Amino acid sequence: MPSLTATMMTASNALDAINQALDVVQNNVANASTPDYAAQTQSFDAMQFDPAQGFTGGVALAQIVSSRDEYAEQTVQQQTTLLGQAQQDVTSLTAIQSQFDVTGSSGISAAFNNLFSAFSAWGQTPASTVAQQDVIEQANNVASAFQQTAAGLAAVAQSTGQQLQDTVTNVNQLATQLAGYNQEIMSGDQDDAGLDAQIHSAFDQLSNDGGISATQQSDGTWTVLLNGQTPLVLGSQAFALSTGTVSPSPTSANPNAPPHLSLLAYDGTDITADTTSGQLGSLLNTANTVLPNYLGDGNQAGSLNILAQSFASNVNSLLTNGNQSDGPPPVAGVPLFTYDTTNATDVAQSLQVSSTITPNQLAAISPGPPEVSNGVALALSQLANPTSASDEINGLSYTQYYAGMAANVGTLLDNANASLSTQQSAVAQAQNVRQQISGVSLDTEATILIQFQQAYEANSKLISVLDQLTEDTMNMLTPTS
């Protein structure tokens, strides 16, 4: 009898175990579409089977095992970081490219063409007030085009700073969320599959912003580092990032240049140089490398300013070396353009036509010898197709130099778009690998369900047989009247 009862207990325990396992299957099926949910499996322990000693075998519930694979998670995070970087590169470079019109119908390129035409027309009728007036008007358009392009790029720089701030805010919010999840783990929710899914979903979002590494500690909490060394989350504590600016050194070439953006760790350490990936890396690269190529920084004037300065000073030089009238006494020409000569990074933004110049002050006469009545005007019109190195920048005419700047942005954007397309595929690939490893397969769950159903039926039959056996035994033992 004790043996029969023990066997019955074993069968009953098995039914309980199967019920628990079915709960796990149910949870898996319910969360099949939950982002970052990893399938779980109920494992069983075999009980000792030695009937002679009274051990009737059976199963007992062991731990619930998660199918999550941290290596696959890490791969998705790495690819997501590269995707975040490519997406931000495309966004930033699209904004920069829109400042450069390469069609020749507007912007600096069109203004140059119109001014060169005006110089040419003036060369044909050097004494014509209409031609002189047109030169001043077109020069105004050139100055205005430079100002607009510089202002447009400065607006992109400002927007980049704002986006960096927004991204940092997002990182800090996610870090706070993760610290909260760690707190829940420390309170005993370590095996909660829902919490685990939320944590990994936060990792995926965070990895879009920057290169993170997440490692699980022995107490179940997660430590999250940015760039492999800057703490974002340790236990229940989040460490906030912040942004700042770094002005050029007073001893640099351009001490009044726009400042660089910086990213600071919780303790104020500058981690800008280490942050090269993700959205943060892309924004910092745009702000501190791409835009300064055009607008300048402490160490460089920037190609837009170089173009503006070279063109304006060359035009001014030709005009001031010429004469408005041959006198006697001859009257020297005056400069057409003015700009900020104290700050090489402010030339494009400050370029304008001299407010005091009048059409008849434009010097068309080249004093020679021999004196040429339209020599200066012709020399100015020849700036469109220069023959002298002094009228070029790095061997390029002003128009070609500008076209080179625009082409450079176009190439960067093309590369970024190609990289974005590839990276989207790479993330999908990594996610598929992860899904194969740790996703919920409804087919697998259905198979498990059938297995449990069969086990349940077998156990039920065993219980009913045992029940019948017990009853028969009781009947045998009961004395008949």
Added chain:
Amino acid sequence: MPAAPVAERLVAAQWEVKRACNLLIAPTPEALDNCQDALTRAVSALTEFRSQCLEVLADPGARPMVDALRAEILRAGRLLQNLAGFYRGWERILGTMSAGYTAGGDPAPVARIGRFCCRG
């Protein structure tokens, strides 16, 4: 526009590479087997008109097609590289977990039995 047969081969090669990319995005063992076939067909399509490469590159009309093919090849290369990196890393983990480290400190090589692939 490039001559019709050349254009057809370019499109065919691009289609095969694109197909391989789509298979690589869902890298199941079956997909990887099919991917190898698609890439082999793409290579053979490209090899066939290799002698006409210079002529094709000189044709401005063919440039967009060549660029698209190049982008697709780069994408396939990147996906293959990522996948190979993933499985190399996986194998290192498997090696250390199953057999520890070699005397040189590298993960122990993984002993594996072959995989059969039956095709109907």
